[in-house]
Amino acid sequence: MAKDHDKEQTLGEALRQQGVSRRGFLKFCAATASLMAMPPSMVPAIAKALDKARRPSVIYLSFQECTGCAESLTRSHSPTLESLMFNAISLDYQETLQAAAGTAAETALHDAMKENHGKYLVLVDGSIPLKDDGVYSTIAGKTNLQILKEAAEGAAAVVAVGTCSSFGGIPKANPNPTGAVSVSELMKSGHIATKPLINVSGCPPIPVVITGVLAHYLTFGEVPALDVHGRPKAFFGETIHDRCYRRPFYDQGKFAKTFDDEGARSGWCLYELGCKGPTTYNACATTKWNGGVSFPVESGHGCLGCSEPNFWDKGSFYAPLSTGHWGTAEGIAAAAAAGAAIGIGAAAMSRRHQDTIAKEE
Amino acid sequence: MSGLSDIGVSVEAEPGPGGGQGARIGNALPILHEIQTHLERLAQGGEPATIDLRAMPLAPGDYETLQRLLGEGEVSATIDALGPTRVRETAVRGVWWVSHHNATDEVVAEFIEVTRIPTILQTVDEDLVDGLSNLRQRLAQEEQSASE
Numbered sequence: 023m024a025k026d027h028d029k030e031q032t033l034g035e036a037l038r039q040q041g042v043s044r045r046g047f048l049k050f051c052a053a054t055a056s057l058m059a060m061p062p063s064m065v066p067a068i069a070k071a072l073d074k075a076r077r078p079s080v081i082y083l084s085f086q087e088c089t090g091c092a093e094s095l096t097r098s099h100s101p102t103l104e105s106l107m108f109n110a111i112s113l114d115y116q117e118t119l120q121a122a123a124g125t126a127a128e129t130a131l132h133d134a135m136k137e138n139h140g141k142y143l144v145l146v147d148g149s150i151p152l153k154d155d156g157v158y159s160t161i162a163g164k165t166n167l168q169i170l171k172e173a174a175e176g177a178a179a180v181v182a183v184g185t186c187s188s189f190g191g192i193p194k195a196n197p198n199p200t201g202a203v204s205v206s207e208l209m210k211s212g213h214i215a216t217k218p219l220i221n222v223s224g225c226p227p228i229p230v231v232i233t234g235v236l237a238h239y240l241t242f243g244e245v246p247a248l249d250v251h252g253r254p255k256a257f258f259g260e261t262i263h264d265r266c267y268r269r270p271f272y273d274q275g276k277f278a279k280t281f282d283d284e285g286a287r288s289g290w291c292l293y294e295l296g297c298k299g300p301t302t303y304n305a306c307a308t309t310k311w312n313g314g315v316s317f318p319v320e321s322g323h324g325c326l327g328c329s330e331p332n333f334w335d336k337g338s339f340y341a342p343l344s345t346g347h348w349g350t351a352e353g354i355a356a357a358a359a360a361g362a363a364i365g366i367g368a369a370a371m372s373r374r375h376q377d378t379i380a381k382e383e
Numbered sequence: 384m385s386g387l388s389d390i391g392v393s394v395e396a397e398p399g400p401g402g403g404q405g406a407r408i409g410n411a412l413p414i415l416h417e418i419q420t421h422l423e424r425l426a427q428g429g430e431p432a433t434i435d436l437r438a439m440p441l442a443p444g445d446y447e448t449l450q451r452l453l454g455e456g457e458v459s460a461t462i463d464a465l466g467p468t469r470v471r472e473t474a475v476r477g478v479w480w481v482s483h484h485n486a487t488d489e490v491v492a493e494f495i496e497v498t499r500i501p502t503i504l505q506t507v508d509e510d511l512v513d514g515l516s517n518l519r520q521r522l523a524q525e526e527q528s529a530s531e
Contacts, residue, residue, distance in 0.1 A: 044510050046464035048503055049483050053492040055435075062433035062494060065502075267409060267442035289443075308440050313489050320443065 033110050033240070034073030047073070054237045057230040059256040059305070071241045075110070078240065079134050079142040081173055082116040082183075085166040086159050086193040086202055087148025091184035092118050094226035095233070110240055114142075117161075128162050131173075139176040143239065146170065146180060146187040146205050149194055152213075153201025170205070171214045179218040179245055180205060183232060188221035188252070189331040196335050206252060218245045221252040225328035228309050231257045249303065251331065257309075262299035262325045265307035268292070286322065296340040297324025304329040409442035411449050414495075418453075421497040422477055431498035449495075453478060462503060466491075470501055 031039070037047055051069040055062060084092070096119070113119070114134035115127070122130055134142060148166075151158040156165030174180060182205045185191040193202035209216045222235055235254055238246045246254040263269060271277070271291040278285035278292055286292075293300070299307075302325050306317040318325055324340075327333040414434065421432035436446075454474030462468040466485040473480055479496040481503065496502075506514070 043464050044507050045462055045468075045503055048507075049462075049464055049468055049492075052494070052503075053483055056437050056492040056494075059438060062435050065433075265440045267440050267445075308438060314437065 031077070032073065033075045033077060036077065036110075054234075054241075057234045057309075058238050058241070059234065068241055072110075072237075075240050075243075077110060077112050078178075079138040080111045080113050080145060080236075081131065081134055081142055081177075082113065082145040082147065083166075083169060083173060084117050085146065085148030085150050085170070085187070086200065087184065087186050088192075089118060089147075090226040091147045091186075091232075092116070094229045095183070111143075111236060114138075135173060135176055141178050142176065143236075144170075144173045144177040144180045145183050147183045149186040149190050149202035149204060150208060151193070151200035151202050153199075158200040167208070167213060170208070174214040174217055177215075177217050179220065179239065181235060182206070182219065182221045182223075182252075184227055185223045185225045185328060185331075185333070188223040191225065192334055194332075219252055220245055220248065220254060223251070223253055223258075223329040224304060225326075225333075227329070228257070228305055228311065230309055231305060251303075253303065253329075257305040258303040258329065260303065262302045262304055262307050262319070263297075265305075266299055266319055267307070268319060281322065292319060292322075292324040294342050295324050296338060296342055298327030298330070298333070298336075298339075298343060299325040300343060302327040302330050409445045409448070410439055411441075411445040411452070414439060414445075414449060415452060418475075418478055418495060418497060422475070425477060425497055425499075431496065433497070434495045436493040436495065450480075453480070453495075460504060468503060470504060 034047065037050070042050070048065070048069060051072060052062070052065050054072070055065050055068050058068075060068065082092070115131040117127070120127060120130070148159075150156070150166045150170060152167065156167045159166045161169060182188040186193055186202075187205050190198075190202050190204045190207075193200060194204075203211075205214075206219055206221065208214045209219060220235055222232055224231065231254075234257065235246065238254070238256075246256060249255050249258050251258075263272070266272075268289060268291050271289075272293055276285060276288075276290040277294040278290045279294060280286065281295065286295075291297070297319065299319065306325070307319070310317045310320070326339050327336065330336075417434065421434075425431060439445075456472035456474050456476065459469070459471035462470065466483075466488065468481065468483045470479060470481050472478070477497060477499065479498060479501050481494045481496055481501050482490055483492045485491050
């Protein structure tokens with residue numbers, strides 16, 4: 023898609039060639055810092071680094087997925103910034119977006135891997151089926167595993183985009199008919215080469231979190247700090263609950279009991295209606311969705327926990343955390359009655375539980 | 384229920400007398416306190432500071448409260464680079480509201496800057512050099528066409 027000489031330009035050169043002024047570039051850097059969840063005081067340093075950054079080759083592989091993640095990415099934030107982001111990378115293979123098809127597309131993939139061996143980024147969208155020799159998802163006669171194995175070999179780093187490639191996602195949900203696994207499982211089992219891996223989970227991930235991770239890699243040339251599940255801490259460092267504007271109602275023990283009661287109308291906490299905010303690490307409560315309009319809790323529906331491993335199999339979306347996976351119904355009654363003190367205890371309990379799950383895996 | 388307007392998404396409880404039932408939620412006041420601290424520091428010769436509004440968990444109504452309490456000042460400017468950037472000083476001098484929009488006028492980033500003048504308004508050194516060569520070129524062209 024991009025000519026060779028484009029790759030040798032720095033990002034600053036490329037942007038100036040496109041007529042982007044220095045104020046425009048500074049604005050781009052300010053917005054980039056904001057989407058990387060970096061403090062605004064970092065903007066000058068980011069501007070300096072981005073100005074000199076080289077455009078990395080990016081290969082985007084689509085496996086057992088619904089294209090929701092690619093939809094999310096291509097609708098990220100703003101046409102201007104997103105197109106700038108695409109100019110900042112050299113997207114050499116993406117089945118949905120590329121003009122080439124058939125043999126030409128596969129040739130583009132192999133050329134990109136050969137030319138940029140050891141330097142390119144692989145973005146993986148979707149889980150990988152292992153059952154019955156991987157016949158459930160094949161492209162150009164190759165199984166997803168074969169394609170990923172080849173691509174991972176020469177990759178500088180791998181980004182798992184979405185819950186499917188990060189943790190298995192919906193294809194892996196019980197009874198997992200295709201034997202779907204995540205990228206990290208394949209690295210652990212030795213099916214593919216072990217490379218630096220960033221899990222950008224979410225179903226789909228927040229658009230600016232995807233571009234934020236790319237911007238971070240572009241700016242610093244390295245993988246950002248990761249949490250226990252391999253997710254960038256900048257976006258997955260805190261729970262939805264911890265950053266939720268409805269949190270004070272939880273602390274006061276004010277809960278909506280149905281979706282149309284007085285509590286729901288007053289914007290009270292949705293914990294008892296099954297909100298998974300307390301155990302879900304993601305940036306929805308601050309970054310929000312659709313250009314910052316809202317996020318599920320603000321729209322009156324609890325969090326589904328879509329950025330957590332096995333979220334689909336953790337019981338009803340509408341059962342309170344304290345009932346299904348997490349213990350007994352008494353817990354929640356106590357939390358409701360006693361308010362803050364118990365509330366903090368419940369949050370601590372769910373965090374412990376999260377750690378236990380992490381260890382089991 | 385008769386319509387969307389009946390669904391309570393905004394906070395109905397205002398701080399009750401004596402701190403009773405309706406404890407106030409949201410982050411507008413904490414942000415204003417942060418601005419106050421930055422402004423104190425700047426007034427005493429300290430460094431300018433910037434607050435990224437996108438990094439704050441804002442409750443519905445917080446944004447409006449911030450705008451209402453900071454008010455409108457006497458300076459406003461629009462920068463046309465990758466879509467409009469609107470810069471305006473609030474009624475609290477030294478506190479600037481900078482909102483970056485894209486070509487389709489959606490907000491891509493929004494900051495409150497506590498400073499004498501926001502960085503993006505200032506001309507950077509490289510642009511000074513470019514400006515000088517631009518002016519020289521214009522002068523040379525003009526003088527050439529006058530002598531012909």
